Amino acid sequence: MKVIWKYPLGPGSQDVQMPEGAALLAIYEQHGTLCLWALVEPDAAQEIRRIQIVGTGLIYEGGGDYIGTAFTQGGSLVWHVFDEH
Numbered sequence: 001m002k003v004i005w006k007y008p009l010g011p012g013s014q015d016v017q018m019p020e021g022a023a024l025l026a027i028y029e030q031h032g033t034l035c036l037w038a039l040v041e042p043d044a045a046q047e048i049r050r051i052q053i054v055g056t057g058l059i060y061e062g063g064g065d066y067i068g069t070a071f072t073q074g075g076s077l078v079w080h081v082f083d084e085h
Helices: none
Strands: 003-009 013-019 023-029 033-040 046-055 063-071 077-083
Touching: 003 013, 013 023, 013 033, 023 063, 023 077, 033 063, 033 077
Parallel strands: none
Antiparallel strands: 003 033, 013 046, 023 033, 046 077, 063 077
């Protein structure tokens, strides 16, 4: 049985623990916090996913998979989010 879980994110690069094989679905701002939604198998073994958040105009040196773009502060800040595995 798969379910959708939400993961609040902080700025920059971070390690997020989630079930193995999770499908990263979307990134949006909710109540002032960037959040990642993932389709997960709750009983699967846990793994660490490295999530990288990069602001528009900043250098991105990673090679991860693009998850999405999100806006904060009424659209004045734009963030691009990558899964570095």
